[in-house]
Structures are given as structure tokens and as C-alpha cells.
Amino acid sequence: MAGMPSAHSSGDSRAPGTERDGGTWVVIPLFNESSVIAGVIEGLLEVVEHVVCVDDGSTDGSAEIAEAAGARVVRHPYNLGQGAALQTGIGYAREQPGAEFIVTFDADGQHRVVDALAMVALAREEDAAIVFGSRFLDDRTRPGLLKKAVLKTAVWVTNLTTGLTLTDAHNGLRVIRIDAARAVNLKQDRMAHATEIVLQLGRTGLPYREFPVEVLYTEYSRAKGQSLLNSINILVDLVIN
Amino acid sequence: MWFQILLVLVLVGTAVYLVRSTPNAKHLAIRRLVVFLGLAAGVVVVLAPGLLTRMANAVGIGRGADLLFYVAIVAGLVYVVNEYKRSVQLSRANTQLARELALAEARLQDRIAELERKEPS
Structure with missing residues (x-):
């Protein structure tokens, strides 16, 4: 499977010296992030060959910017x-020839590309099918006190209902091996x-692992972030x- | 007194119905049956208004109008729950449809790109 020529390589020819990961497909749900999405995609394309953005009806031209990037x-x-x-995005990526891993990544630039790479490496090394990013395995990430309380409650509920023991929930950075991705059918x-x-x-x-990641709470992602009341909707x- | 217990049980039952059951043909049949029974009961109490009050007294409620009010509230609630569940189902079907459309378009684009690479015209 690995190293197969891909069906399409977005037609760009960057990063001559470095080898890009061809078996990893990064999936980004995209909705009105025109100011940051190009940077996110460019950062990812330096290290992986395939980035799929699912444009969820953006009205600010995000889709065109993503395509240009x-x-x-x-x-949608x-x-x-x-x-x-x-x-x-997962449905699209998992039917691509040569796809080994799917990485879910947020469009707003709160995740770090190095974390994603390290998680794929961990999955390969330890033969793990799923690697969850967690911002609570170390103390680099500093969410506000209230946000932390809500997130911790979400973790508790998730662990209770799923039977897994994770330290973080609702972290958009995940690595899912293709066999595990086939079981995903989000309703x-x-x-x-x-x-x-x-x-x-x-x-x-x-088998799954958790990996310590840093979530970059910028002004931008803070402004866009989930309101605490929304946890009731969830x-x-x-x-x- | 025991009508209060019944009312509470019905409300709890509605909540369980909201969370648990998924619609199927059996539920549809029950819903339709209830609608017809309700209409028939409506005709009966219109023709014999005293009956409603006697029924209300039998379950410990003073007036027939109060019984009607309680039953109407429960019926309204069940209707809202049913409609909510239906709208969730519809929106899921809608999502699937939209997704298939998006994926079909993407597959088509990929196929075209592949063919164009093979024989550039």
C-alpha cells in the first residue's frame, strides 16, 4: 500500500529536498476561515502530499482560497x-488508493503540523490504529479556567459513554488508520x-494511543471558539x- | 389524586419516548389509532357533555373542562416530540443526500483529472 503513486497530487511541486508523506490524508472541515486557511494548508503541504478540505458552504470564498493553496x-x-x-472528508479520503492514515485537523490554525506528524509516526511505530491528540497530557496548553472545567466535564462524559480512558475530548487533531476509519459513520x-x-x-x-499536543489559542481561534452554552446543545x- | 400519578407517568413516558425509541411502522399505526380514537371521543363528549364531567369526577378532577385541558396538554407535548424526532430524521437524510452529491462530484472531478493526465489533448 505505502508509496503507491497517488491519484492526484494537487499539481504543485514544492519542497524539493524533503520527502512528503504520501500515505497520509489530512481532512479539514472548512467553514468561513478565509483569513487563515491558506496558511494552514501551506504548512501541511510541506510535509504531506494530500490535504482534503471539505467546504461546508462557506460564503467568504474559503473554498477557492483552499483550492489555490x-x-x-x-x-457541500x-x-x-x-x-x-x-x-x-473521511468518506472521501478512505476510498483513495494508497491511503494509510487519515489526520483530522482544524481549519482555524489551532493545531501544530509537527504534532500531526509525530502522531502519524507514533501510529506507525507502535502499530496503533487511532491516535488522539490531547492538550491535557502536559501543561503547554492553557485554556481558561471555565473552558477547562467544561472540557474536563466533556472528557468525563465521553469516557463514561465510550468505555475508553482519554484525558481530552473534543480535540480536533486525531490520526485514524484506514481500517479504523472504515468504522466511522458520524450521524x-x-x-x-x-x-x-x-x-x-x-x-x-x-489499539489506540493518546499524544500530547499543544493547542494554540490565538485571538482568532478564541473568538471563533465554542461558546460554553453550546456544550448544552452537544x-x-x-x-x- | 391518582390522576396526578397518571399524568406524571405519562409525562415521564413522553420523555423516555423522546430519548429512546426510533420511529417505525408499528409506532405509526399506534399514532394513527390514537388520532382516530381521539376524534371518536371528541364526537362522543360533544354529543354528551355531561359524560366528560362524570369521567373527570371518576378520576378525581372537579370539572370536565379541566380533564380536557390536561389531556390536550399531553397530546400537544407528544405531538411536539414526534415532530422533533421526525425533523432529526429528515435532517439526517438530508445530510446523507448532500454528502453523496459532494462525493459524487469529487469522484467525477478526480476521474476527469486522471483521464486528462493520461492523454493530454
Whole structure:
């Protein structure tokens, strides 16, 4: 599987000296992030060959910018939600020839490319099917006190319902091996998908790891971040089938 | 007194229904049956208004109008729950449809790009 020529390579020819990872597909749900998405994609394309952006009905030209930056853009006809976009991206990536790993990555630039790379390396080394990024394995990431409390509650609920023992929930950075990705079928279109995906991956019984990542809380991502009240929506979405 | 217990049980039952069950043909049949029974009961109490009050007294409620009010509230609640569940189902179907459309378009684009690479015209 590894090293197979890819179906399409976005037609760019950057980074001559360095070898880019051809078996890893980065999936980015994209909705109105025109000011940051190009930088995120360019950073990723320096180290991986395939970046798929699922444009979830952006109205600010994000899709065109992503395409120009070298990403493969799959377009939703209208806005469906981040969970829906993630599922579309995973569905697209897992049917690509030569795909070994799918990396889920946020569009707003809060994740670090080095973390994603290290997680793929960990999955390869330790033969893990799933690597979850966690911002609570070390103390680099500093969310606010209230945000931390909400996130920790989310972790508790997730562990309770999924039977896994994770230290972080709702972290958008994950590495999913292709066999595990086939088990993912997200029905939660909105934010509750973050718990649902852990549940579905946990049910596969495949080996998983956690990896300490740093989440960059910039002014931008803070402004865009989840409101705390939205966690109530997430709970309700999860409880009502 | 025991109508209060019944009312609480019905409300709890509605909550369980909201969280648990998934719609199927059996539920649809039950819903339709309930609608017809409700209509029939409506005709009966319109023709014999005293009956409603006697029924209310039998379950410990003073007036027939109060019984009607309680039953109407429960019926309204069940309707809202049903409609909510239906809208969730519809939006899931809608998402799947939109996703298939997006993926079909992407596959087509990929195929075209592949063919164009093979024989550049």
C-alpha cells in the first residue's frame, strides 16, 4: 500500500529536498476561515502530499482560497455542520488508493503540523490504529479556567459513554488508520460528533494511543471558539438519538 | 389524586419516548389509532357533555373542562416530540443526500483529472 503513486497530487511541486508523506490524508472541515486557511494548508503541504478540505458552504470564498493553496476541495452544497463535513472528508479520503492514515485537523490554525506528524509516526511505530491528540497530557496548553472545567466535564462524559480512558475530548487533531476509519459513520452533524467519533472508534476495539499536543489559542481561534452554552446543545444532541 | 400519578407517568413516558425509541411502522399505526380514537371521543363528549364531567369526577378532577385541558396538554407535548424526532430524521437524510452529491462530484472531478493526465489533448 505505502508509496503507491497517488491519484492526484494537487499539481504543485514544492519542497524539493524533503520527502512528503504520501500515505497520509489530512481532512479539514472548512467553514468561513478565509483569513487563515491558506496558511494552514501551506504548512501541511510541506510535509504531506494530500490535504482534503471539505467546504461546508462557506460564503467568504474559503473554498477557492483552499483550492489555490493546493488542497483538494470537496464541496457541500450548503452548510451542514462540522460533523457532517468531517464525515464527508473521511468518506472521501478512505476510498483513495494508497491511503494509510487519515489526520483530522482544524481549519482555524489551532493545531501544530509537527504534532500531526509525530502522531502519524507514533501510529506507525507502535502499530496503533487511532491516535488522539490531547492538550491535557502536559501543561503547554492553557485554556481558561471555565473552558477547562467544561472540557474536563466533556472528557468525563465521553469516557463514561465510550468505555475508553482519554484525558481530552473534543480535540480536533486525531490520526485514524484506514481500517479504523472504515468504522466511522458520524450521524451527529454538529459539534456532538467529537464524542460520537470516539465512541465509534472505541467500538472497533483497535489499539489506540493518546499524544500530547499543544493547542494554540490565538485571538482568532478564541473568538471563533465554542461558546460554553453550546456544550448544552452537544449534550442534548447526544442524548436524543 | 391518582390522576396526578397518571399524568406524571405519562409525562415521564413522553420523555423516555423522546430519548429512546426510533420511529417505525408499528409506532405509526399506534399514532394513527390514537388520532382516530381521539376524534371518536371528541364526537362522543360533544354529543354528551355531561359524560366528560362524570369521567373527570371518576378520576378525581372537579370539572370536565379541566380533564380536557390536561389531556390536550399531553397530546400537544407528544405531538411536539414526534415532530422533533421526525425533523432529526429528515435532517439526517438530508445530510446523507448532500454528502453523496459532494462525493459524487469529487469522484467525477478526480476521474476527469486522471483521464486528462493520461492523454493530454
